[in-house]
Amino acid sequence: MSAASLASSINAIRSASFPNDRSPLASNAPHPSSSSSAFLGSTARLRFNPVSSPAARLRSSAVAAVAAASNVVKEKQPKSSPSASNLLITKEEGLELYEDMVLGRVFEDMCAQMYYRGKMFGFVHLYNGQEAVSTGFIKFLKQEDSVVSTYRDHVHALSKGVPARQVMSELFGKETGCCRGQGGSMHMFSKEHNLIGGFAFIGEGIPIATGAAFTSKYKREVLKEEGCDHVTVAFFGDGTCNNGQFFECLNMAQLWKLPIIFVVENNLWAIGMSHLRATSDPQIWKKGPAFGMPGVHVDGMDVLKVREVAREAIERARRGEGPTLVECETYRFRGHSLADPDELREPAEKAKYAARDPITALKKYIIESNLASEAELKEIDKKIDEVVEDAVEFADASPQPPRSQLLDNVFADPKGFGIGPDGRYRCEDPKFTEGTAKV
Ligand SMILES: Cc1ncc(C[n+]2csc(CCOP(=O)(O)OP(=O)(O)O)c2C)c(N)n1
Ligand SMILES: [Mg+2]
Numbered sequence: 001m002s003a004a005s006l007a008s009s010i011n012a013i014r015s016a017s018f019p020n021d022r023s024p025l026a027s028n029a030p031h032p033s034s035s036s037s038a039f040l041g042s043t044a045r046l047r048f049n050p051v052s053s054p055a056a057r058l059r060s061s062a063v064a065a066v067a068a069a070s071n072v073v074k075e076k077q078p079k080s081s082p083s084a085s086n087l088l089i090t091k092e093e094g095l096e097l098y099e100d101m102v103l104g105r106v107f108e109d110m111c112a113q114m115y116y117r118g119k120m121f122g123f124v125h126l127y128n129g130q131e132a133v134s135t136g137f138i139k140f141l142k143q144e145d146s147v148v149s150t151y152r153d154h155v156h157a158l159s160k161g162v163p164a165r166q167v168m169s170e171l172f173g174k175e176t177g178c179c180r181g182q183g184g185s186m187h188m189f190s191k192e193h194n195l196i197g198g199f200a201f202i203g204e205g206i207p208i209a210t211g212a213a214f215t216s217k218y219k220r221e222v223l224k225e226e227g228c229d230h231v232t233v234a235f236f237g238d239g240t241c242n243n244g245q246f247f248e249c250l251n252m253a254q255l256w257k258l259p260i261i262f263v264v265e266n267n268l269w270a271i272g273m274s275h276l277r278a279t280s281d282p283q284i285w286k287k288g289p290a291f292g293m294p295g296v297h298v299d300g301m302d303v304l305k306v307r308e309v310a311r312e313a314i315e316r317a318r319r320g321e322g323p324t325l326v327e328c329e330t331y332r333f334r335g336h337s338l339a340d341p342d343e344l345r346e347p348a349e350k351a352k353y354a355a356r357d358p359i360t361a362l363k364k365y366i367i368e369s370n371l372a373s374e375a376e377l378k379e380i381d382k383k384i385d386e387v388v389e390d391a392v393e394f395a396d397a398s399p400q401p402p403r404s405q406l407l408d409n410v411f412a413d414p415k416g417f418g419i420g421p422d423g424r425y426r427c428e429d430p431k432f433t434e435g436t437a438k439v
Pocket of ligand 1: 240
């Protein structure tokens with residue numbers, strides 16, 4: 001499918017929900033004016049030159065647009081129940097999306113509890129509020145397709161099918177974790193599920209994802225491997241889009257028409273830095289067309305809209321038509337990490353996005369469309385509570401990794417680092433390795 005037909009499908013979805021909005025792809029038009037887009041919905045005050053700065057004017061006109069565009073379910077759902085042909089999803093699809101999003105939410109809430117009880121170490125970054133992005137994209141993927149994430153990676157791992165037990169154990173640093181306890185919160189990895197990480201340095205995952213997409217293309221076109229139509233989805237944040245690796249990889253991916261989707265989870269903040277304050281042109285999707293690939297903005301609080309954009313972009317990549325840049329407007333409901341008191345964001349902004357909770361919205365859509373009853377959804381909630389509790393019990397009961405594992409996969413000469421003969425960590429021990437990586 002061409003970029004134009006991707007544009008027209010996406011435009012149809014957008015205009016169903018945002019009648020005044022124009023797809024950036026629809027007519028090679030200049031980007032939609034901020035006053036007609038749900039984008040730039042931050043109510044945060046810019047702390048310098050708030051009245052005269054163009055960014056502030058852009059933002060304040062967008063606030064009203066966000067209010068009008070919120071409550072997406074209402075927009076999609078006429079007062080009377082729609083006929084089956086109007087539905088955006090089947091019952092099975094709706095329940096799958098709901099279950100995956102609830103799993104992500106309940107898992108993360110449990111992580112917060114376990115972290116504060118001292119069961120996890122280091123930094124832990126939760127995904128609450130952003131579930132529609134992970135679910136909307138990853139549920140379209142095959143096991144052979146690859147996902148590359150950031151340090152906010154637990155939910156991407158779960159959506160990709162890594163069992164909750166393995167993810168929780170990894171967080172507990174246990175041997176049964178998906179990286180045998182050596183990765184921790186920020187480095188989830190599963191070869192079996194083609195989850196390529198978990199990257200703590202922002203932007204580091206983007207070239208890895210580009211390489212994975214290159215591998216698929218090479219296998220398909222050079223090695224002529226049958227059925228190799230695998231795609232890669234790279235997730236990263238708004239704050240990462242000012243990093244050079246992002247631009248280099250957009251260029252390379254488009255140059256070689258790689259089967260990759262760059263998914264920006266624009267939650268409007270990079271730790272305590274507002275996206276509007278840090279970025280010369282905050283409309284990230286525009287960077288796609290600058291490199292010759294489609295760039296799409298989507299409401300990342302609405303899993304059905306994310307899903308439609310994901311479908312087009314993934315199918316396009318699978319057909320060998322190249323990359324797409326998708327910017328999902330979303331919001332994190334918690335602080336940057338569990339160590340962040342989250343005092344910088346305005347209460348009004350938090351409340352605005354809390355009212356657009358993607359799980360509540362999907363639940364409402366499912367019930368109002370008569371796809372499933374409240375009781376059926378409660379059954380799913382119950383099942384997920386059990387899955388997550390089981391994951392905690394499993395992780396807690398699992399053994400610590402053996403000491404001999406400490407230097408596995410360490411490629412640099414470990415001389416001078418490790419556990420000394422007294423069992424304590426030490427940096428300077430000339431006798432420590434003597435040329436061997438054994439502890
Ligand atoms: C190369 C690099 N520079 C700086 C940091 C410190 N850092 C950690 S998170 C973060 C902000 C990232 O924000 P964003 O990409 O929007 O992701 P979000 O946390 O909002 O999901 C920064 C700068 C880092 N991890 N890596
Ligand atoms: Mg961010």
